[in-house]
Amino acid sequence: MALLALNRLISIRRERRRRRNKARKGGSITKSVKRKYSPCQQDDDSQGGKMMTNSADIWSYILSLMPMRDAARAACLSRAFLRSWRCHPNLTFNEDALGLNDNACETDFTSKVDHILKNHSGIGVKRFKLSVHCKLDNCDYVDSWLQFAITPGIEEITVMLSGNKPQYNFPCSLFSDKIAYSIRCLELGNCAFHPTIELGPLRNLKRLDLSCVRISGDELACLLSNSFALEQLELKYCKKIVSLKMPCVLQRLNCLNVLECKRVQVIESKAPNLSSFSFSGNKVKLSLVESSQVKNLYMCSSNIICYARSDLPSIVPNVETLAVASYCEV
Numbered sequence: 001m002a003l004l005a006l007n008r009l010i011s012i013r014r015e016r017r018r019r020r021n022k023a024r025k026g027g028s029i030t031k032s033v034k035r036k037y038s039p040c041q042q043d044d045d046s047q048g049g050k051m052m053t054n055s056a057d058i059w060s061y062i063l064s065l066m067p068m069r070d071a072a073r074a075a076c077l078s079r080a081f082l083r084s085w086r087c088h089p090n091l092t093f094n095e096d097a098l099g100l101n102d103n104a105c106e107t108d109f110t111s112k113v114d115h116i117l118k119n120h121s122g123i124g125v126k127r128f129k130l131s132v133h134c135k136l137d138n139c140d141y142v143d144s145w146l147q148f149a150i151t152p153g154i155e156e157i158t159v160m161l162s163g164n165k166p167q168y169n170f171p172c173s174l175f176s177d178k179i180a181y182s183i184r185c186l187e188l189g190n191c192a193f194h195p196t197i198e199l200g201p202l203r204n205l206k207r208l209d210l211s212c213v214r215i216s217g218d219e220l221a222c223l224l225s226n227s228f229a230l231e232q233l234e235l236k237y238c239k240k241i242v243s244l245k246m247p248c249v250l251q252r253l254n255c256l257n258v259l260e261c262k263r264v265q266v267i268e269s270k271a272p273n274l275s276s277f278s279f280s281g282n283k284v285k286l287s288l289v290e291s292s293q294v295k296n297l298y299m300c301s302s303n304i305i306c307y308a309r310s311d312l313p314s315i316v317p318n319v320e321t322l323a324v325a326s327y328c329e330v
Contacts, residue, residue: 067090067092067097068088068090068091068092068097085119085120086119086120086121087120087121087123087124088120088124089124089125089126089127090125090126090127090129091116091117091120091125091127091128091129091149092127092129093109093113093116093129093130093131093132093145094129094130094131094132094133095109095133095134098112098113099112100112102133104134105134106134106135106136106137106138108134109132109134109136110136110138110141113141113145114141117145117148117149122148122149122151123151124153125149125150125151125153125154126153126154126155126156127154127155127156127158128146128149128150128154128156128157128158129156129158130142130145130158130159130160130161131158131160132160132161132162133162134162135162135163136161136162136168139168142159142161142168143171146159146171146174147174150174150175150179151179152176152178152179152182153178153182154179154182154183155182155183155184155185156183156184156185156186156187157183157185157186157187158185158187158188159187159188159189159191160187160188160189160190160211161189161190161191162190163190163212167190167191167192167214168190168191168192169191169192169193169194170188170191170192170193172193172194172195172196172199175199175200175202177200180199180200180201180202180203181203181204182204183202183204183205184204184205184206184207185205185206185207185208186202186205186207186208186209187207187208187209187210187211188209188210188211188213189210189211189212189213190211190212190213191213191214192213192214192215193210193213193214193215193219194215194216194219195215195219195220195222195223196219196222197222199222199223199226200226201226201227201228202223202226202227202229203228203229204229205227205229205230206229206230206231206232206252207230207231207232207233208223208227208230208232208233208234209232209234209236210234210235210236210238211234211235211236211237211238212236212237212238213238214238214239214240215238215240215241216240216241217240217241217242217243217244217245220235220241220244221245221247224246224247224250225247225249227250228249228250228251228252229252230250230252230253231252231253231254231255232253232254232255232256233246233253233255233256233257234255234256234257234259235257235258235259235261236257236259236260236261237259237260237261237262238261239261239262239263240263241261241263241264242263242264242265242266243264243265243266243268244258244261244264244266244267244268245266245267245268245269245270246268246269246270246271246274246291247270247271248270248271248272248290250270250271251271251272251273252273253271253273253274254273254274254275254276255274255275255276255277256269256271256274256276256277256278257277257278257279258278258279258280258281259278259279259280259281260280260281261281262281262282264281264282264284265284265285266284266285266287267279267284267285267286267287268287268288269287269288269290269291270290270291271290271291272290272291272293273291273293274288274291274293274294275293275294275295275296276294276295276296276297277291277294277296277297277298277316278297278298278299279298279299279300279301280299280300280301280325281300281301282301282302283301283302283303283304283307286311286315287315288315288316289315292316292317292318293318294316294318294319295318295319295320295321296319296320296321297312297316297319297321297322297323298322298323298324299323299324299325300324300325300326300327301326301327302326302327302328302329303326303328303329304324304325304326304329305324305326305329306329308322308324
């Protein structure tokens with residue numbers, strides 16, 4: 001895609017050169033009116049395929065396709081690149097992206113992130129990904145980073161922390177109406193997440209991944225009941241969930257993974273278009289009566305072989321691919 005954009009820029013320059021030569025031959029001088037441009041504005045090409053007519057649009061678009069580290073290096077080459085970098089839509093912070101080794105401490109990580117964000121405008125962020133392997137004793141840093149990056153128009157948020165004690169509490173208050181409308185993917189790890197009815201609907205949320213997240217079954221149900229566009233849900237090591245229920249409003253949900261959530265006793269789905277279900281953990285009461293479209297099923301638990309022979313044919317009558325693994329079998 002970057003090559004296509006570069007070719008487009010070359011063709012634009014050729015056309016401009018041709019027009020200038022033609023104007024000179026005709027004895028008239030045409031004045032070109034430069035339109036006002038902000039590199040932080042969304043380029044036309046990403047807004048439904050409209051043709052980009054400004055070279056700054058092209059360069060901004062090319063940098064948006066680069067990984068954050070490469071885009072930051074390119075920003076050192078010219079002022080145009082620097083302006084584009086200040087509105088780079090993808091912010092990814094992990095040890096590799098920051099050039100840190102596995103022994104990096106909290107100060108190394110936080111100082112680099114602070115330095116990068118200080119040179120970013122905070123405008124136009126589409127994807128914010130934070131993955132921290134070192135222990136953060138001061139979680140106030142995370143709060144300030146999220147407040148800076150989570151603005152209207154953001155689409156993907158990833159916050160994966162190390163096993164901090166006490167756990168970081170992800171602030172639901174950041175989800176204003178405009179942010180709640182634009183968010184499409186939310187991935188959280190090793191933190192607490194307590195959504196309430198005041199959060200409002202996440203109308204365009206398509207993917208939700210929670211790993212080692214402290215969230216109750218009621219809090220999750222509150223979130224799911226307002227996530228009408230959800231297509232994929234994955235829960236891993238969420239130890240507070242006892243009962244997991246997929247409401248019928250999840251018309252688009254097609255993939256559900258529940259892995260090693262040790263306290264889960266009941267899984268009930270009324271999502272009509274669920275087609276893939278994976279489960280591992282202790283034996284649960286499974287009800288997929290209203291999810292008769294399940295085609296792919298994976299289950300890993302103790303004594304699952306016997307359960308698969310006796311109960312699964314009635315629970316998932318239309319299954320096409322079945323994989324079962326047993327810890328032990330009587």
